[in-house]
Amino acid sequence: MQEAYLNGLNEKQLEAVLHIKGPLMIIAGAGSGKTKVLTTRVAHLMHSGVDSFNILALTFTNKAAAEMKERVEKALGNTDARNLYIGTFHSVFARILRAEADKLGYPKSFTIYDTDDSRSVIKAVVNDMGLDDKLYKPNIVHNRISSAKNALVGPTEYAMDTFLKQEDARSNRPAIAEIYASYAARCFKNGAMDFDDLLFKMHELLQNFPEVLHKYQHKFKYILIDEYQDTNPVQYQIAKLLAAVHENLCVVGDDAQSIYSFRGATIENILQFQKDYDDVKLVKLEQNYRSSQSIIGVANYVIKNNVGQIPKELWTENETGDKIKLVRTMTDNDEGKFVADAIQENKLRNHFYNKDFAILYRTNAQSRSFEESLRRTGIAYKIYGGLSFYQRKEVKDYIAYLRIIVNTKDEEGLKRIINYPARGIGKTTMEKCLVIAGEQNITFFEVLEKAKVFGFKAGTLTAIEEFVTMIKYFQNQLTKHNAYDVAVQVGKHTNLVKELFNDKSTEGLARYENIQELLNSIKEWTESPSNDDGELGDKSLGSYLQQITLITDADNDNENEDTVKLMTVHAAKGLEFACVFLVGLEESLFPSGMSVNTREELEEERRLFYVAVTRAKKHLWLTYANTRYRYGQLVQNDPSRFIDEMPEEQIDKSSSGGGAKNQSSGWGSAYDRMQGGSNKSWIDPEKNTRTKTEGSKPSYLPVVAPHTLNKNHIPSANFTPCDPSALEAGVKIEHQKFGFGVIKEIEGSAHNPIAIILFDKNGEKKIMLNYAKLSIVP
DNA sequence: CGACGGACCTTTTTT
DNA sequence: AGGTCCGTCG
Numbered sequence: 035m036q037e038a039y040l041n042g043l044n045e046k047q048l049e050a051v052l053h054i055k056g057p058l059m060i061i062a063g064a065g066s067g068k069t070k071v072l073t074t075r076v077a078h079l080m081h082s083g084v085d086s087f088n089i090l091a092l093t094f095t096n097k098a099a100a101e102m103k104e105r106v107e108k109a110l111g112n113t114d115a116r117n118l119y120i121g122t123f124h125s126v127f128a129r130i131l132r133a134e135a136d137k138l139g140y141p142k143s144f145t146i147y148d149t150d151d152s153r154s155v156i157k158a159v160v161n162d163m164g165l166d167d168k169l170y171k172p173n174i175v176h177n178r179i180s181s182a183k184n185a186l187v188g189p190t191e192y193a194m195d196t197f198l199k200q201e202d203a204r205s206n207r208p209a210i211a212e213i214y215a216s217y218a219a220r221c222f223k224n225g226a227m228d229f230d231d232l233l234f235k236m237h238e239l240l241q242n243f244p245e246v247l248h249k250y251q252h253k254f255k256y257i258l259i260d261e262y263q264d265t266n267p268v269q270y271q272i273a274k275l276l277a278a279v280h281e282n283l284c285v286v287g288d289d290a291q292s293i294y295s296f297r298g299a300t301i302e303n304i305l306q307f308q309k310d311y312d313d314v315k316l317v318k319l320e321q322n323y324r325s326s327q328s329i330i331g332v333a334n335y336v337i338k339n340n341v342g343q344i345p346k347e348l349w350t351e352n353e354t355g356d357k358i359k360l361v362r363t364m365t366d367n368d369e370g371k372f373v374a375d376a377i378q379e380n381k382l383r384n385h386f387y388n389k390d391f392a393i394l395y396r397t398n399a400q401s402r403s404f405e406e407s408l409r410r411t412g413i414a415y416k417i418y419g420g421l422s423f424y425q426r427k428e429v430k431d432y433i434a435y436l437r438i439i440v441n442t443k444d445e446e447g448l449k450r451i452i453n454y455p456a457r458g459i460g461k462t463t464m465e466k467c468l469v470i471a472g473e474q475n476i477t478f479f480e481v482l483e484k485a486k487v488f489g490f491k492a493g494t495l496t497a498i499e500e501f502v503t504m505i506k507y508f509q510n511q512l513t514k515h516n517a518y519d520v521a522v523q524v525g526k527h528t529n530l531v532k533e534l535f536n537d538k539s540t541e542g543l544a545r546y547e548n549i550q551e552l553l554n555s556i557k558e559w560t561e562s563p564s565n566d567d568g569e570l571g572d573k574s575l576g577s578y579l580q581q582i583t584l585i586t587d588a589d590n591d592n593e594n595e596d597t598v599k600l601m602t603v604h605a606a607k608g609l610e611f612a613c614v615f616l617v618g619l620e621e622s623l624f625p626s627g628m629s630v631n632t633r634e635e636l637e638e639e640r641r642l643f644y645v646a647v648t649r650a651k652k653h654l655w656l657t658y659a660n661t662r663y664r665y666g667q668l669v670q671n672d673p674s675r676f677i678d679e680m681p682e683e684q685i686d687k688s689s690s691g692g693g694a695k696n697q698s699s700g701w702g703s704a705y706d707r708m709q710g711g712s713n714k715s716w717i718d719p720e721k722n723t724r725t726k727t728e729g730s731k732p733s734y735l736p737v738v739a740p741h742t743l744n745k746n747h748i749p750s751a752n753f754t755p756c757d758p759s760a761l762e763a764g765v766k767i768e769h770q771k772f773g774f775g776v777i778k779e780i781e782g783s784a785h786n787p788i789a790i791i792l793f794d795k796n797g798e799k800k801i802m803l804n805y806a807k808l809s810i811v812p
Numbered sequence: 813c814g815a816c817g818g819a820c821c822t823t824t825t826t827t
Numbered sequence: 828a829g830g831t832c833c834g835t836c837g
Contacts (some may be wrong), residue, residue: 094827124827149826229827294823402828419826436817460813584827604825626824642825649831665822 039077039109040278044069050317051075054082057277058284058305058310059262060162063348064333064648065324065610072258073102075284076118077109086117090254090276092269093122094261096585098608099391101279102260119254119776123269124229125584127236130250131227132572132580137243138235140487145226146583150425151446152176152228159216162472165209174207179214183230184266184298184442186237189215213424217302223477225443233268240275251279262287262307266298274310275283281311288342290337293604295643297632304344322348324610324651326355328684332654333647335681340637348648354408355688358647358678359655360739366618370403373615374411376655376689377598388414390612394646396624401600408598416603424582428534428545433579435524439508441574445471449478455529456497458497463490479505504528518560555582565784603646614650616643619658620671643676655689765812 043051047067050060051074062068080086093099101119107115119126128146147155153172156179160170182192192198193211202210221228227235240247257277259265262285265273277283285307292301300789308314309504313770322330330350337343363369377391393404398420408415423429431454437447445468453459467481470488475482481488485498506529511520534546559578565754599611625639647654654795656677661670776792 096827122827223818232827293825294827399823399828458813462813468827586827602825623824628824638825663828 037078039074039081041335042069043074044321046317046319046321046357047071047074047192049080050319053315053317054079054084055282056313056315057281057307060284060286060317060319061344062241062286062319063322063346064288064291064645065350066319066348067321067323068288068319069098069101069105069608071319072260072286073105074109076102076115076258077105080106080110080114084256086114087119088117088255089254089258090126090256091118091120091137091258092126092260092273093120094264095608096125097126098122098260115654122584123265123272124232125581128133128231128580129271131232131235132577133241134239134246137246138239139222140227140235140445141225141441143574143579145224145437145441145444145447146232146580147221147226147228147446148425148583149176150430152224154219154446154449155220155224156213159213159220161417163209163213163216165213168208170209170213173550175210175213178202178207178210179217180228180230181298183234184268186234186268186271189218220445223443224445225441226446230268231265233272236277237268237272238294240272247275250276255280256282257284259283259285259287261291263289263292263301263304264294264299265303266294266300267303268298270303270306278285282313284395288322288466290340290346291607293607293645295638295640301342306357316345320346320348322350322625322648323352325350326352326647326652327609328355328357329647329650329654332358332680332684333644335684336647336676336679337640337644339679341633341641342637356653357684358680359653359686359689361655361657362673363657363659363688364661366400366403368616368660369650369657369659370405370407372657373404373617373655374407374413376615377408377413377613378411380653386612388598391615392601392606392611392613392649393615393617394601394603394606394649395616395618396603396626396642397618398602400623404600411457413598415598415600415797416595418599418603422586423548423551424585426545426548429548432521432524432549432552433582435508435528435530436521436575436579438479438505438511439512439520439524440574440579441478442505445478445547451503455500455533459501463494463498473690485803512575516560516573517578518553518557520554520575525549525553555611603642606649607645610649610651610653613647613653613655615655615657616646617657617675618662619656619674620662620675622671624674625661625676640676640679646741684792763808 040048040051044067047070048195050058050071060071062071076089076091079089091099091102093102099122103115103120106118107113118166121129131138131140131144132142135144145151153176156172156175157167160167160172160175162471182188187195187198188212192214199208199211202208221231240250254276254383259269259273264287273283273285285507287304289301292299295301308316325333327350330348330352335346338711361372363372373393377388380386380391381388394403395404401417401420405415405417424433431450434447434450437444438451443449449464452464466488467478470476470481471478476484481501482498482502485495485502490498507527508520508524511523515523531546531549534542534549537543537545553669556578560573599609603616621627622630624643625636629635658671658673658677661668663669763777767775767777778792
């Protein structure tokens with residue numbers, strides 16, 4: 035006799051669900067019902083007598099957590115699921131750290147710094163240390179520190195690590211260790227943790243406080259980790275510590291979908307898992323329930339190019355479905371038009387809704403042309419990623435007030451609002467305060483509190499005192515009123531709301547609305563009976579602030595909203611759509627130009643491609659453009675190598691690119707390329723309009739495999755890229771890919787010279803000298 | 813002290 | 828292209 039919730043599971047899925055005791059690793063291919071297995075397993079645990087308070091499930095997005103909770107509830111038919119500890123690594127650990135903050139010397143309501151805050155602190159540190167901020171760019175330094183934390187390397191270990199030291203010396207940034215130490219000290223002084231600290235400090239907590247470790251080890255008797263392939267060493271170590279007593283650790287992942295190595299994730303964790311525990315139960319889920327056979331076929335075929343992976347093959351009983359459609363357009367704008375038109379057409383013909391479509395790209399910057407074309411076509415869309423609501427300036431400023439009320443040590447927050455709205459505490463005063471704070475080793479706010487002692491001008495002093503009084507007034511309110519009421523008070527007393535209200539420009543209106551939305555969200559949170567803090571029931575402003583920093587755009591997804599979804603491939607992980615447009619499939623874009631230098635990097639790009647392809651249920655379009663604007667400059671890229679890697683017979687190349695009816699897809703040039711003749715035409719707009727198809731017949735032209743023409747050239751041993759300024763007409767050159775040729779002419783502007791080169795084997799090409807590497811042939 | 817305008821730099825991907 | 832930072836002007 036089986037329980038009802040077990041119905042509908044296949045043999046493998048059932049095996050995974052029924053395994054209760056001991057370590058379990060589930061390798062779950064894309065669309066293999068992973069979430070179903072996870073949620074059913076949780077339901078089964080509870081049904082088997084496990085107390086819901088003893089289950090911890092860690093996911094990577096709040097959305098995944100919410101979905102899991104909801105589905106467990108459904109499977110159980112009661113509300114016990116409310117007691118489950120389900121959340122992202124970051125939010126669960128933030129909650130625990132909040133409860134245990136005093137042990138680490140942090141205030142309970144420590145501030146969580148987002149990436150912008152972190153960078154801003156780093157910038158200040160670099161400046162204070164008198165280092166060159168051109169060399170020590172905030173995001174480079176931040177990445178470095180972030181990687182260290184994710185690898186469990188603290189400032190002290192960093193300074194002692196010879197390998198890291200060598201790396202920094204090689205990149206001419208020997209002071210990173212020092213910056214790291216200073217940054218960490220500054221964050222601590224500010225009573226703040228950055229994203230990585232939420233993991234790093236959590237580990238520290240468990241490592242250094244045996245009684246705390248003991249407490250959580252016994253609380254979390256059953257632990258599940260989703261998207262296991264994307265965990266990094268800290269996350270792994272924390273999980274290992276927590277699971278050490280009961281060893282009921284269940285991890286679910288797919289090595290083929292590991293796409294977060296830049297965040298320190300390592301596939302090693304999958305291999306290590308089997309080494310760390312004696313009898314690991316391993317279950318592979320290989321049947322895909324999501325996609326058509328065509329889609330699965332292509333995904334499998336491409337991923338085979340990766341050397342390192344756990345052997346498995348995804349299969350499906352779904353119908354064969356349409357072939358994958360490959361479309362080439364002239365420009366990025368044409369790409370946008372094509373996609374908008376195709377969506378329009380498919381909505382009519384196949385009765386799809388907007389929400390059945392997703393446009394996936396490699397980088398956020400690519401969204402622009404699609405936004406434009408969708409808007410023009412009148413198709414509702416929503417962009418995910420980019421600036422999150424809480425990162426908008428006006429929202430962040432407002433929140434900065436709330437941050438200061440809760441944690442006056444937060445220097446970053448204080449800097450934002452000390453003179454916003456303007457109250458006569460300018461840059462000079464602020465810098466003076468910061469210097470004093472440094473000298474006296476007190477916080478910025480303490481300097482303000484004791485301003486009298488430090489000899490400010492009378493006017494300035496009054497302004498400071500009024501500011502301090504105001505903040506203290508708010509703090510006082512905090513004990514009497516809820517988070518929402520305090521937030522409203524802040525808006526009133528600071529004139530923030532009024533100021534925005536008076537700004538009647540379009541942007542001003544939007545800002546005002548954003549603040550209203552913020553206030554609404556605080557209200558909603560304050561009044562909701564149960565929230566993410568579940569058992570703690572903590573409705574304080576401090577608790578609110580800690581969770582909003584961890585909310586991302588994707589979490590605000592509204593299932594009922596009928597909009598086309600635009601997002602990066604990374605953001606699309608875990609999602610599925612009936613129709614997917616995977617766009618911008620060009621070399622240096624996808625795969626990213628930054629990730630083609632090592633086999634490992636390239637394989638990750640390929641996994642990313644795999645993730646993108648497997649999001650599609652029924653229809654998949656792959657598009658690329660001949661030319662596009664990047665950093666305001668027109669560039670031309672070869673089609674992505676991933677296109678070459680696909681099985682030709684499964685690809686439908688007949689779709690017309692171009693977008694608008696009177697647009698050419700530029701196939702005339704494809705003909706040229708097949709002839710091995712001139713290539714100049716394919717970026718020549720004049721020629722394009724002439725080579726367009728006659729009448730209403732769709733342009734039906736084959737796509738040329740991009741590398742067949744030029745992949746054979748092997749650069750000479752003495753190939754040394756030369757300075758572009760040394761080039762002029764008549765010079766013989768060698769190109770890394772196109773081989774030998776002669777410069778016919780140099781055109782373009784001085785800062786963006788373009789050489790027209792006649793290649794021996796590849797015809798005439800326009801080469802942008804800022805990008806291409808050419809070697810002069812003597 | 814703040815508003816404007818011109819250099820300058822950017823870009824992978826995210827909690 | 829679009830945002831940020833710094834210099835100049837009122």
